[in-house]
Amino acid sequence: MFTFVLKRLAYTIILLAIVSLTIFFIFDLIPVDPARLVCSKQCTPSLVEANRQRLGLDVSVLEQWWRFIVGLFAGRTFGEEGIAITCAAPALGYSFSRHECVTTIVAEAFPFTLSLALGAFVLWLSVGISLGVLSARKKGKFADRAASVFVLVGTSLPTFITGILVVLFIVLRFNLVNPLELGNWHNPFTEPLGWLQTFFFPCATLALAYAATYTRFTRSNVIETSSEDFIRTARAKGLSEKVILRKHTLRAALAPITTIAGLDFAGLLGGAIITEGIFGLNGLGRLSIKAVTQTYDLPIIVATTLIASAFVLIMNLIVDIAYAYIDPRVRTT
Amino acid sequence: MSKFLEVTNLNVTFPTQDGEVRASNEVSYSVDLGETLAIVGESGSGKSVSNLAVMGLHNPTRTKITGSAVLNLANGPVDVISASAETVRRLRGKAMSMIFQDPMSALHPFFTIGDQIAEGWHLYNKGSKKDGIKKATEMLEIVGIPDASSRVHDYPHQFSGGMRQRAMIAMALVNNPSLLIADEPTTALDVTVQSQILKLLKDLQKEFNMAIILITHDLGVVAEVADRICVMYGGRIVENGTVDDIFYRPEHPYTLGLLNSVPRISDGQSHRLRAIPGQPPSLISLPSGCAFQPRCEYSSKVTSGACNSTVPSLSDKGSGHLSRCHLDVADLNNLVKDKA
Known part of the structure; x- marks a missing residue:
């Protein structure tokens, strides 16, 4: 019974990892750019790039996913020193529309x-x-x-x-x-x-x-x-x-x-x-x-x-x- | 002198959309303590239906039962057909018990064997849960389950077919019933296990002085354990006699047909197996005369033509050997001899 539970628990964790990775890939395909959405009306390409970096979207999908996983366990900081926002573990990300930790x-x-x-x-x-x-x-x-x-x-x-x-x-x-x-x-x-x-x-x-x-x-x-x-x-x-x-x-x-x-x-x-x-x-x-x-x-x-x-x-x-x-x-x- | 169970003129009918199914038709039999009555017949001959009526296990809304089945208990006779459902329920398990054909589906898959045996014991005995399991272990030892004290905690699926049937027997006998109805108890089992179960039943009968009704279609089983035999056909009893009567002096063509369709190797000669031609009758529209007449090879010898028009009565042609045939016993014997 104990090994049965342990085995099922391992499967569940692996499945969750696969599901989350898939979700990241799907959202990468969606033609919406969050970095542009959070940009004010006087938006410049450099501002968009800065936003992208602040939101952690400037790296590959795999890297994004990995940072998400790490954040789940260790918490996560978004942005540079001056305007940094720290979300404590388990960090699910940072909502740019509500300016709050998810x-x-x-x-x-x-x-x-x-x-x-x-x-x-x-x-x-x-x-x-x-x-x-x-x-x-x-x-x-x-x-x-x-x-x-x-x-x-x-x-x-x-x-x-x-x-x-x-x-x-x-x-x-x-x-x-x-x-x-x-x-x-x-x-x-x-x-x-x-x-x-x-x-x-x-x-x-x-x-x-x-x-x-x-x-x-x-x-x-x-x-x-x-x-x-x-x-x-x-x-x-x-x-x-x-x-x-x-x-x-x-x-x-x-x-x-x-x-x-x-x-x-x-x-x-x-x-x-x-x-x-x-x-x-x-x-x-x-x-x-x-x-x-x-x-x-x-x-x-x-x-x-x-x-x-x-x-x-x-x-x-x-x-x-x-x-x-x-x-x-x-x-x- | 009345016997322990006396069934008289028992009729069981199931009303259906196509008409009434007369599954059991004026059936009478009796069995005494320490005695084994075998009821033999093919599927649909009414052998199970009659005994389920004795146990009170038919759905009352879908069954019509008339006649009587009297249990002569120590504190007076009870007719289980006319008694209230509650009265009959309190007889089940204690005065009379039943085991069924398929021991896998007859045991609850979610409860341990011990719990299922103890459950019946707790109904009629005061005792703790532990006492119940102790009693169950004892019963499993009696029916020959090795290592009973640990197997008592097993679930039915952990038992083999033969062991499951032993457990069923233990469950049925836990309250020391006076009557055990065994409905094809060996049909679902391997041949080697069959004879073990039959021997077990015989031994337990001696130990507990039980009346046993053995329902079967297997004449081999009957020969091993029965004292008396009832042969049923089309819902009626067609012959009733001792084992010797039925096997050596059969008086009904159907019984003859049954005996002929069993392979015999005892006399060293080879016989061709002779199957009974035709199909069993529909219980909704029985033939107006003898139910066996359409399949009977001797009915043309009855010159009066009574086979087609009147149901023969179950008559005693000597020494308590009953048979339901228009043909005279001597004539039948001559005809059989002529054929051979």
């Missing part, structure tokens, strides 16, 4: 994204799994049909529709949340109510589509597992239906859900662009979409892309380790 910007945005992702994750897992189990147990009955309506609505309504409806009715019409408070940060530990006000509706909006998918997935898995031979064995032992469902059926039916749940969660940690946009949450998704479409802030784009892929890779590793604990057949192979 790490600082990301650290401000991440709590929004984490709150949104975690809240939605908890909501959709609890709703999806319990509805799925209920509908499998009551197959063909009223509860099952009601759940299938929910699945249909949830999967067919895109987030940008449900999000706007939620904002329109719940926030603006019924004034459940002060519109001026929308998107304000509250520390969940010191002001849990304020945090809930900011995040409950965005989380619910984001969770809806996922909950619908997970309901359907759980339902079909529970039904399929219920017809397995080992469930008949459990019944032949004399176990009650409650124990059979809770211990035998759910354990086998929910194992595959671990994998997709981990990956879905990881995907959201990179930023939920639409939900963040609708509810005015300054998370990673909003940060990167702004950097891509408005400010062409390459260091921010590099950082957010890398963070998103790092989450996916790390979550993959965690899911693999978790799965080995859940399914003993994976452990020995």
Whole structure:
């Protein structure tokens, strides 16, 4: 088990290096020159070159990448002595549009994204799994049909529709949340109510589509597992239906859900662009979409892309380790 | 004197869109403690279906069951067909137990063998988790798993096929049941392992004084372990007798056909294997007469034509040997002799 984790960890690090290098090469191909963008209106070629050097873009892509990697661990200084800016490790670069270290910007945005992702994750897992189990147990009955309506609505309504409806009715019409408070940060530990006000509706909006998918997935898995031979064995032992469902059926039916749940969660940690946009949450998704479409802030784009892929890779590793604990057949192979 | 299990006129039907499937049709059999009853027949003859009904393992919403199956327990008889689901559940594992054909899929892949055996024990016994594992280890030793105290912590996929079936047997016997239903327990196993499992079942029967119902399509298995044999065809019992009755004095053409389709090397002569022509009947639309009539080579000898019109009754033609055929036993024997 230990060597398995160690091996997977090594793979993850190598993959992250390759991903980051690729991102650097892709951004080198983009026909936007950051050195020109940060130049004032009276721009001269010598000023552009000076900017280029200050931003660390005067060297080859490989060299840029290497400096980035070193900066991650050792911190980094941009510019010459007089106007030098130092970003402490882990330095993700320097944003020329916001004149701030990218790490600082990301650290401000991440709590929004984490709150949104975690809240939605908890909501959709609890709703999806319990509805799925209920509908499998009551197959063909009223509860099952009601759940299938929910699945249909949830999967067919895109987030940008449900999000706007939620904002329109719940926030603006019924004034459940002060519109001026929308998107304000509250520390969940010191002001849990304020945090809930900011995040409950965005989380619910984001969770809806996922909950619908997970309901359907759980339902079909529970039904399929219920017809397995080992469930008949459990019944032949004399176990009650409650124990059979809770211990035998759910354990086998929910194992595959671990994998997709981990990956879905990881995907959201990179930023939920639409939900963040609708509810005015300054998370990673909003940060990167702004950097891509408005400010062409390459260091921010590099950082957010890398963070998103790092989450996916790390979550993959965690899911693999978790799965080995859940399914003993994976452990020995 | 009533036997431990008495099944009388058991009917199991599955309503489907194409009509009712009569999987088990007026089936009656009985088995006593210490006795082994083999139920023989091809796939779809109703042998598993009848016994799953005894265990109460059919889905009640999709099955119609009539008749009775009485367990004569120490504290009085219980009819498991008319009893409540909860009552039958409390009999499962303790009064009656079942093992299945494929021991790989019948064991839960995520729990250790020990946990799965102990789980049944905890249902009917008070004890700590440790006691459960101790009991499981004991059971694994009884069914002949070497190094049981460490194998008890293994998962099913770490066991071989034969060991898995041994573990299944240990699981079924952990509460010392009076009746064990073994549904094709050796079908999925290697021939060499088959006889070990059968011997184990026989030994355990002596040790625990169990009634065993052995469901199989393998006559070789039957000859080794059974006391009585029921031959089933098309959802009905067509012949019921002792092992000697069935093997040496068969009274039903289907039984004859079954015996002829098994290779014999005992008498030193070579025989051509004779398969039974045709296909088993559809359980939705059974022939109006004898279910075996379309495949029976002797039905033309019954001059009254009864084979086509009336279902023969299961009649005792002497000494508790029952058979369901319009043909007289003596006539059948003469016909068989003529052929040979």
